[in-house]
Amino acid sequence: MITGTLLAAIAGLAWAPAQDKKLEESKARGKELYAELCITCHLADGKGMAGAIPPLAGSNYFLKNPAKAIQAIKYGLNDPIKVNGVEYSTPMAAQNISDEEIADVTTYILNTWGNKGKLITVKDVEKVKK
Numbered sequence: 001m002i003t004g005t006l007l008a009a010i011a012g013l014a015w016a017p018a019q020d021k022k023l024e025e026s027k028a029r030g031k032e033l034y035a036e037l038c039i040t041c042h043l044a045d046g047k048g049m050a051g052a053i054p055p056l057a058g059s060n061y062f063l064k065n066p067a068k069a070i071q072a073i074k075y076g077l078n079d080p081i082k083v084n085g086v087e088y089s090t091p092m093a094a095q096n097i098s099d100e101e102i103a104d105v106t107t108y109i110l111n112t113w114g115n116k117g118k119l120i121t122v123k124d125v126e127k128v129k130k
């Protein structure tokens, strides 16, 4: 009984740092992809350009639903959208990168500029269909 509880507690403790480490590693890879592919439009501070390029920092468009960010990166976005009350209608092209790279760059934008999100996995990316 006691041993079981103790083991569960130890397993729990080991799990949390392992998850943090995965998130940090994915975020680091995502940061490089961001600098390569996204920074020219969404800018280093993730704030975009009001009315032309939507912000990723504090975006109410995807922070509650990361699948919407995955969707934009994977398939592009052609319809007008509203982000933090401002309308955007310039299309964004699909980014020609692997599901793993999409997972990493999404983890990055979900956990940068004060954004607080989770680790995005390849499985999460695979689930998002057009």
Ligand code: HEC
Binding pocket: 033, 034, 037, 038, 039, 040, 041, 042, 052, 053, 054, 055, 056, 059, 060, 061, 062, 068, 069, 070, 072, 073, 077, 078, 079, 080, 081, 083, 088, 089, 090, 091, 092, 093, 095, 105, 106, 109
């Ligand atoms: C050529 C400029 C350009 C590039 C490069 C670009 N985007 Fe975008 N992005 C846009 C525009 C414009 C929109 C708005 C599309 C619309 O209104 O339908 C957008 C929308 C988005 C959105 C959803 C709206 C929001 O702000 O929450 C996300 C998330 C996003 N981009 C992430 C990325 C990521 C990550 C990359 C790099 C892998 C990237 N974008 C590369 C221009 C760009």
